[in-house]
Amino acid sequence: MSEDRRQEDPLEEFLDRRSPLSSTYRDASADRPPAVLDEAILAASRRAVRSGPRRIGWARKWGTPLAAAAVLVLAVAVVLNLEDDPQIAQFKETRVPPAGRSDAGAKVKSSEPDAAELAVGKREEKAKTRDREAEERSAFVSQPAGPPGDARYYIGPVAPAVPSPGKRNQAPVESATAPKVGAAAQSVREQVAAPSPVSKPAGTEIEDGVRSDSLASRRLEEKAAELDEAAALRKQSAAAPSAATPGAAETRIEQINAHYAQGRTEEGDRALREFCRSFPAYALPEGLRGHAGRLGLDCAPRR
Amino acid sequence: MLAYRDGEAGAFEALYARHRGGLYRFVLRQCGSRASADELFQDVWMNLIAARNRYVPSAKFSTFLYQVARNRVIDHYRALGRNLEDPEDDEDPLDPPAPPESQPESELERSETAVRLLAAVESLPPLQREAFLLHEEGELTLEEIAQVTGAGRETVKSRLRYALTRLRQTLEDLR
Numbered sequence: 001m002s003e004d005r006r007q008e009d010p011l012e013e014f015l016d017r018r019s020p021l022s023s024t025y026r027d028a029s030a031d032r033p034p035a036v037l038d039e040a041i042l043a044a045s046r047r048a049v050r051s052g053p054r055r056i057g058w059a060r061k062w063g064t065p066l067a068a069a070a071v072l073v074l075a076v077a078v079v080l081n082l083e084d085d086p087q088i089a090q091f092k093e094t095r096v097p098p099a100g101r102s103d104a105g106a107k108v109k110s111s112e113p114d115a116a117e118l119a120v121g122k123r124e125e126k127a128k129t130r131d132r133e134a135e136e137r138s139a140f141v142s143q144p145a146g147p148p149g150d151a152r153y154y155i156g157p158v159a160p161a162v163p164s165p166g167k168r169n170q171a172p173v174e175s176a177t178a179p180k181v182g183a184a185a186q187s188v189r190e191q192v193a194a195p196s197p198v199s200k201p202a203g204t205e206i207e208d209g210v211r212s213d214s215l216a217s218r219r220l221e222e223k224a225a226e227l228d229e230a231a232a233l234r235k236q237s238a239a240a241p242s243a244a245t246p247g248a249a250e251t252r253i254e255q256i257n258a259h260y261a262q263g264r265t266e267e268g269d270r271a272l273r274e275f276c277r278s279f280p281a282y283a284l285p286e287g288l289r290g291h292a293g294r295l296g297l298d299c300a301p302r303r
Numbered sequence: 304m305l306a307y308r309d310g311e312a313g314a315f316e317a318l319y320a321r322h323r324g325g326l327y328r329f330v331l332r333q334c335g336s337r338a339s340a341d342e343l344f345q346d347v348w349m350n351l352i353a354a355r356n357r358y359v360p361s362a363k364f365s366t367f368l369y370q371v372a373r374n375r376v377i378d379h380y381r382a383l384g385r386n387l388e389d390p391e392d393d394e395d396p397l398d399p400p401a402p403p404e405s406q407p408e409s410e411l412e413r414s415e416t417a418v419r420l421l422a423a424v425e426s427l428p429p430l431q432r433e434a435f436l437l438h439e440e441g442e443l444t445l446e447e448i449a450q451v452t453g454a455g456r457e458t459v460k461s462r463l464r465y466a467l468t469r470l471r472q473t474l475e476d477l478r
Contacts, residue, residue, distance in 0.1 A: 045319070
């Protein structure tokens, strides 16, 4: 046992590199490879690095594809956000080309019902706000109801002098607003009929107050009439074939031609005027151009 | 080595500078001839350069390097019709080391102790010599030597013990 320990000790000493044998060996053994070998090996290592396939790190390998993917994701997210923005939708709506010019225009329009609905919804909301304001104003007779109370202005392009091309395809959507316009007119009429709290000052009758009361009532009646007219026009436009419907213009042209052929000139003129308002960019057939010129309509401007 | 694998030539130069002396002496003492040592040494490094793309760090680099060198030495032994891993070599050597007169002339210029010691190392049985050199030149631990040689830890310890006994005997004879 003790012999084993004595035998173990030099080994432990050697393994710890404290042995005199180790130091003697290190002093004695100083051989080095020849310089020629060094140069050959180092040159080969450099050559291999230059010519061999260079392995690149993870970051360098995946950095570019990852960056491209991130940019793509961001771009898609931004585009989707823009699509949802009602302002952008309204802007796009106004840029839609006229229906009569190309089929591509019709395709674009048919692919954008959501944007049109959004825009119409926004206008309806505005119209409701304006109606509410009009109601409030009617309560205070000293404040006259101004032009912003015009329902046609707020509700949408019911029958504008020259409707914008993008608005023509909204007829089916806007027809849903017609009852609301009628309801607004009814509410205005009820307000006119109902005694105003301001117009009946308690215990006193002031002549100016009575005069302003009657003036306000007249204005409210006028407003109710305008709202009725707007609702009627909406119903009419909803009933009429839409400009977005293929063949709608042709059908109306045929109707106009029938009016003129049967001698109903007044009806023909009225239908032609409406047609030119609805289809300002439509190229009229030869037979109707004369009537349009007689009526001073510039339905299909030639370039 | 990973840096060199990834294309840094400077990393290889640093590795080479650190291990060139020890590896060269390991090969030289194992094969006994400077010409063969030069050839084996160059082969080991060239193999390393060629296989750099397949290098996967599974152990310390020095362990890996000496394993490659050992395999090359075994091939050399086989080419000479000898067997490095002869079990009989594990036996305690009884023959004295070769006298200094049998060594090359250049070694005579060194001190007598150094020459005798080197001669004694070269005359050790191959497996004992291998264990001794892996510790002295490769600075490997018992476990690392066992890993390189594929032997058990106690076997390596035993080989080292035999080698030390013989070498110490040589040194004592000189006093």
